[in-house]
Every structure is written in structure tokens, then in C-alpha cells.
Amino acid sequence: MSPQALAELIYSTTRELAEAGRLGSLDADAVPPVENLAVMRPKDRAHGDWSSNLAMQLAKKAGMNPRQLGQSLADALAQADGIGRVDVAGPGFINITLDSASAAAVVDTVLDRGGDFGSNGHLEGRTLNLEFVSANPTGPIHIGGTRWAAVGDSMARILTANGAKVVREYYFNDHGAQIDRFARSLVAAAHGEPVPADGYKGAYIDEIAQAVIAQARGEGIDILSLPRVVDEDGAEGDSEQREAFRRRAVPMMFAEIQKSMKDFRVDFDVWFHENSLYESGQVARAIDELRAKGDIFEKDGATWFQSTKYGDDKDRVVIKSNGEAAYVAGDIAYYLNKRRRAKDPCDEAIYMLGADHHGYIGRMMAICAAFGDKPGVNMQILIGQMVNVLKDGKAVRMSKRAGNVVTIDDLVEAIGVDAARYSLARTDYNQSVDIDLDLLASHTNENPVYYVQYAYARSRNVDRNAAEAGIDKALADLALLDTQADNEVVGTLALYPGVVETAGDQKAPHRVAHYLEQLAGVYHRWYNQERVVPLNPEGGQAPGAGEDKNPGPSRAAARLKLNDAVQQVLANGLDLLGVQAPDRM
RNA sequence: GGGUUCGUAGCUCAGCGGAUAGAGCGUCUGUCUCCGGAACAGAAGGUCGAGGGUUCGAAUCCCUUCGAGCCCA
Numbered sequence: 001m002s003p004q005a006l007a008e009l010i011y012s013t014t015r016e017l018a019e020a021g022r023l024g025s026l027d028a029d030a031v032p033p034v035e036n037l038a039v040m041r042p043k044d045r046a047h048g049d050w051s052s053n054l055a056m057q058l059a060k061k062a063g064m065n066p067r068q069l070g071q072s073l074a075d076a077l078a079q080a081d082g083i084g085r086v087d088v089a090g091p092g093f094i095n096i097t098l099d100s101a102s103a104a105a106v107v108d109t110v111l112d113r114g115g116d117f118g119s120n121g122h123l124e125g126r127t128l129n130l131e132f133v134s135a136n137p138t139g140p141i142h143i144g145g146t147r148w149a150a151v152g153d154s155m156a157r158i159l160t161a162n163g164a165k166v167v168r169e170y171y172f173n174d175h176g177a178q179i180d181r182f183a184r185s186l187v188a189a190a191h192g193e194p195v196p197a198d199g200y201k202g203a204y205i206d207e208i209a210q211a212v213i214a215q216a217r218g219e220g221i222d223i224l225s226l227p228r229v230v231d232e233d234g235a236e237g238d239s240e241q242r243e244a245f246r247r248r249a250v251p252m253m254f255a256e257i258q259k260s261m262k263d264f265r266v267d268f269d270v271w272f273h274e275n276s277l278y279e280s281g282q283v284a285r286a287i288d289e290l291r292a293k294g295d296i297f298e299k300d301g302a303t304w305f306q307s308t309k310y311g312d313d314k315d316r317v318v319i320k321s322n323g324e325a326a327y328v329a330g331d332i333a334y335y336l337n338k339r340r341r342a343k344d345p346c347d348e349a350i351y352m353l354g355a356d357h358h359g360y361i362g363r364m365m366a367i368c369a370a371f372g373d374k375p376g377v378n379m380q381i382l383i384g385q386m387v388n389v390l391k392d393g394k395a396v397r398m399s400k401r402a403g404n405v406v407t408i409d410d411l412v413e414a415i416g417v418d419a420a421r422y423s424l425a426r427t428d429y430n431q432s433v434d435i436d437l438d439l440l441a442s443h444t445n446e447n448p449v450y451y452v453q454y455a456y457a458r459s460r461n462v463d464r465n466a467a468e469a470g471i472d473k474a475l476a477d478l479a480l481l482d483t484q485a486d487n488e489v490v491g492t493l494a495l496y497p498g499v500v501e502t503a504g505d506q507k508a509p510h511r512v513a514h515y516l517e518q519l520a521g522v523y524h525r526w527y528n529q530e531r532v533v534p535l536n537p538e539g540g541q542a543p544g545a546g547e548d549k550n551p552g553p554s555r556a557a558a559r560l561k562l563n564d565a566v567q568q569v570l571a572n573g574l575d576l577l578g579v580q581a582p583d584r585m
Numbered sequence: 586g587g588g589u590u591c592g593u594a595g596c597u598c599a600g601c602g603g604a605u606a607g608a609g610c611g612u613c614u615g616u617c618u619c620c621g622g623a624a625c626a627g628a629a630g631g632u633c634g635a636g637g638g639u640u641c642g643a644a645u646c647c648c649u650u651c652g653a654g655c656c657c658a
Binding site (some may be wrong): 038039040042043044047051056059060065066089090091092093140193246266310313354355356357358359360361362376383385386388426427428430431432433435446447448450451453454455457458461462464465466510511513514517518524525527528529531532533534535536549563584585 | 587588589590591598599600602603604605607608609611616618619620621623624625626633641642645650652653655656657
């Protein structure tokens with residue numbers, strides 16, 4: 001019996017007793033709904049397989065003491081099928097122990113549903129747009145963006161498993177000042193001049209500059225001789241040459257970023273270009289729409305969005321006095337696009353931003369509200385804390401412009417995609433993380449991903465041995481999964497659907513990772529204590545070996561099914577993290 | 586100065602209203618006649634930053650305070 005089924009049983013039993021007036025003055029309608037009934041797995045197995053705190057919650061309303069109320073519930077629950085024993089303990093916990101067959105039924109459920117086990121439909125009918133990474137195409141993806149790649153993609157998989165329609169989206173800021181700076185830096189580098197003070201540095205700038213020169217030469221163009229403007233103060237001005245660099249270099253960065261994401265096994269459904277919002281007139285139309293609502297005003301030669309009307313701490317310039325659009329202008333049009341586009345318009349636009357952008361929340365939510373949507377619902381902003389890179393135990397400040405970044409490709413090269421994705425996704429993104437470069441390079445086996453993957457590989461090996469020994473799953477009697485170790489594994493398997501749901505509701509992929517470590521742990525322990533393939537298959541007992549080491553055919557088959565169920569759940573969970581499940585390691 | 590996120594084992598991090606606060610790494614001691622030792626069993630290591638409050642019950646919720654990161658002035 002699953003914890004979900006148990007919750008329903010407790011709910012209906014409690015209502016019946018209350019209606020019969022056997023729970024003091026408790027009104028049946030005061031019983032909390034099933035989804036709010038916590039059925040917990042106690043840490044101490046002496047407290048049963050599952051426990052409920054319902055008696056303590058209801059005691060006051062019932063005018064009974066919690067233990068007394070608990071006992072009434074316990075007596076009724078004990079009558080139900082599949083329940084072995086029910087005790088009341090401590091301040092009023094109801095501790096339930098299942099029959100081994102009932103507990104182990106989850107094994108068949110897992111094997112029947114296969115890759116689908118753990119999925120549910122509770123987000124059915126909702127389209128979620130997940131925008132993450134969205135780094136400017138002015139350089140490679142650094143470690144912070146890499147964290148979002150791992151977390152965002154995993155979150156997308158988890159939300160899909162909860163029944164939502166998910167669109168993974170990457171927003172390229174290919175319009176505006178950053179790109180100009182990037183182009184200026186390239187021109188300077190191409191001429192062997194020092195990059196501008198506010199420009200981008202780093203070896204990749206030289207590489208791209210050279211690649212652009214080569215590409216232009218292939219087109220029969222000597223790009224370095226194109227007209228160029230240098231202002232009196234030495235700054236690279238607006239020129240044909242700069243534009244020629246920009247036009248070639250930006251697509252190169254796109255391609256590089258797309259390749260990095262693909263190599264990291266993140267597949268975006270939409271690569272969105274900020275520029276397209278301007279070229280298609282969507283920015284102008286969005287501003288007009290706000291103007292019609294009376295949220296736009298002119299001041300000091302600039303055009304403003306009156307975002308304070310919707311809770312922002314100050315109004316925002318949308319069009320600067322020099323006629324250029326400000327960054328928010330794109331954000332306004334982009335939000336509308338996400339909500340109203342022809343293909344997969346979203347119900348919820350979810351933005352994943354770094355902590356250095358948390359100051360944007362106010363204006364973003366104002367945009368959402370201005371269009372009559374609900375901030376926090378139609379628009380959700382998740383803020384990820386910083387990833388600190390440590391070297392010799394000290395924090396190293398990274399800056400793309402200074403050119404000392406740890407890139408996604410560096411990380412993958414050092415520890416591989418699986419370890420990188422896993423270690424970045426297993427931490428709550430709302431928590432800052434320290435990554436020690438030396439540790440990364442020297443102790444790669446310390447990553448818990450190997451613990452989980454090894455459990456999977458081990459279970460595959462058990463399959464191979466069992467096949468050779470001719471163990472027949474049809475002979476399995478799940479009631480024979482009755483040892484302490486069996487019980488731990490079975491109970492942990494039953495937790496998985498709840499983990500998927502919680503991870504989805506809280507948008508917390510790291511919960512899946514921690515669950516997998518827990519499951520791998522109980523599996524390794526189980527493997528060490530019991531055998532699937534009998535030690536002495538010729539019959540007769542190996543010296544000192546009971547059924548733990550020398551199971552009969554029904555027990556061996558039951559254990560094999562348990563092994564396979566664990567394997568299935570490990571595979572399902574690893575898939576939610578985008579990490580591979582290896583047959584051998 | 587304002588906003589925001591966060592202080593849990595030596596280190597990196599879980600737990601976010603339940604029973605004796607957990608894991609990995611590190612340290613120490615053990616376990617192969619046995620499905621793969623990338624494993625298992627055990628030991629040491631904590632006033633959950635501090636102080637109040639809420640309640641049957643607080644690392645978890647609220648207030649105050651100290652410290653840190655980030656953003657804005």
C-alpha cells in the first residue's frame with residue numbers, strides 16, 4: 001500500500017468515525033483533505049512503516065487527548081486489508097506497520113509502470129515557459145549560467161513529469177550596448193590594439209576576431225580595411241568595420257553557445273532573439289498598448305513606463321532621450337510575446353535569474369500586472385544565488401570582461417557532463433555554492449553521482465547474474481520480502497511519486513538528487529546483506545547461511561523483482577536530472 | 586542607508602511544523618570461501634549564528650539582533 005493510498009484510508013476512516021460520533025465533539029468536515037494529510041516515513045523503523053500526526057492535530061477540536069483519539073483511529077485502521085499493526089506512540093503518533101505483501105506491492109507497480117512510475121498529471125493542461133541561462137552572446141557560458149542549465153533543464157523534466165507542457169527557452173540579448181562593446185573589443189583586438197576600458201578581455205576575443213577576419217577573407221573581403229571611426233578619445237565609434245565584425249561575430253557566439261548547451265544535453269525549444277522584437281515592431285506595439293492604458297508618460301525628452309503604479313520602486317525609462325530603446329522595452333514586448341505567441345503561448349512565464357539581477361523583480365512584476373496578469377502566477381521569477389569559485393580555499397572573482405571565467409566547457413572537460421550536471425543540480429539554487437577548483441580537478445570520484453550510478457550499474461549486474469542462474473520471476477512471492485533490509489528498500493521506493501510531486505510543486509530539482517542518494521544507500525545496504533542469486537544453488541545450505549544468503553526460488557525471484565524495481569526508479573530519477581544510467585562503470 | 590538571499594558537523598551541503606537533526610568528503614576502527622570494495626558495518630565530530638515569541642512540538646513560523654553575499658542609493 002502506497003503512502004497516498006494510506007492517506008486516503010486514514011481520511012475515510014477518520015470521517016466515518018467522526019460521523020458516527022465516536023471522536024468526541026469532532027465534526028467530520030474538520031478532517032483535513034487527503035492532500036493535506038501527512039503520511040510520513042519514520043526514521044526509526046521501530047515506529048512502523050508509516051506514521052500520521054492526525055490525532056495530535058485534531059485532539060483539540062475533538063476535545064479528547066491525542067493518545068486517546070489516536071487509539072480510536074488505530075483500532076479502526078487495524079481492521080483494514082493489508083495493515084499489519086497499528087500503534088499509538090509518543091504524544092499521539094499513529095504508527096502503521098503493513099503486511100509485507102501489502103508493502104511490497106509497490107514493486108509490481110513500479111515494474112508495471114516502468115519509465116512512467118513517479119509521473120502524475122496534476123499540472124495537466126498548463127503550459128509553462130521556462131527561460132534560463134539566456135547569457136549574452138558576447139562570450140562563453142560561465143559557471144553561473146551552467147548552474148542554470150543543469151537546474152533549469154532538470155526542472156523542465158520534472159514539471160513535464162508532473163503533467164505540464166513545458167517550453168524551454170533561451171533569450172539572446174543581441175541588441176544594445178553589450179553587443180556594441182563586444183564588437184568594439186573585437187575590432188581593437190583585430191588591430192592588435194588594447195581593448196577598450198569597458199570592453200571584453202580574454203583569449204576568446206582574439207580567437208573570435210581572427211575567425212571573423214578569416215570568414216570575411218573567405219567572402220573576398222578585407223575586413224580590416226573597411227572604413228573605421230575612432231573618436232578623439234580613442235574610443236571605437238560606429239562604423240562599417242565595426243558593424244561587419246558584429247554581424248559575423250554574434251552568430252559565431254550563438255553557434256558556440258548552442259553547441260555548449262547541446263553537449264551539456266540541454267535542448268532548448270526556442271532560441272529567442274531580442275532583436276526580433278524590434279525588427280517585427282512588437283516593442284513599439286507593446287508600448288502603444290501600455291500607452292492606451294495610461295501607463296506611459298513623457299518626461300525630460302524620454303518615454304517612461306509608470307511602473308510605480310504596479311508596485312515598482314521607481315518609474316522606468318522605456319525610450320531614452322536619444323531615441324534608443326532601454327532594456328525594459330524588450331522585456332515588456334518579450335513578456336507579451338510569451339503569453340500571446342501563436343505556438344504554445346504560456347500560462348506561466350518562469351524566469352530564472354542570477355542573484356545579481358534580483359533588482360529586476362519589481363519592474364518585471366510591474367510589467368506583468370500592467371497587462372492585467374497576476375504577478376507570481378503568470379510571471380514567476382526564480383533567483384539563483386551565486387556560484388563562488390574557490391582556488392586555494394579563497395574566492396576568485398570571475399568576470400567575463402576580465403577574461404578569467406570558468407566556462408561550461410572547462411567544467412565539462414574537468415569532470416564530465418554527468419558529474420557537472422549532478423553536482424550543480426543537487427544543491428538548492430537558492431543557496432550559494434562554493435566550488436573548489438582544486439577539488440574538482442583532483443578528487444572527481446567524490447561526487448555523489450557515482451554513488452547513485454554505481455547502484456544502478458550494480459543492479460544491472462545482478463540481472464546478468466540472475467539470468468545466468470535461471471531465476472524465474474514468475475515464481476516470485478512478494479510477501480517474502482519480509483526482512484528489515486527488504487522493508488527499507490520497499491518503503492523508499494514508495495516515496496518516489498511524492499518526491500516527484502514535491503520537486504515539481506517547489507520547483508526543486510535537488511530533492512530528486514537527494515532522494516536518489518537515499519535510495520542508492522538503502523539498495524547498497526540491502527545488496528550487502530542479502531543475495532538474489534543463491535550462494536549454494538545445488539541445494540543444501542552454505543555453512544551458516546540462512547535464506548538471507550541462500551534464498552529459495554520464490555524468495556530469490558521476489559528479490560530479483562525488488563532489484564529491478566530499484567533499478568527502474570534509479571533510472572527514472574537520473575533521467576529527471578539529465579544524468580545517464582550506466583550498465584557498467 | 587534601503588532592498589534581497591542566506592548563516593546547520595573540520596569542509597561541501599540536505600532537512601523548512603514532528604519522535605534521538607542527516608548525507609558525502611575528511612579522520613579513526615573493522616568487513617571479501619559470498620551476485621563488482623566506486624560498496625558495507627562501526628567510532629569520533631553539533632548550544633542548527635545569538636536572544637525573545639507563537640504551540641502539544643521550532644533548525645523549520647514571527648519579531649529583535651549580529652555576521653556574510655548580491656542589488657540599489
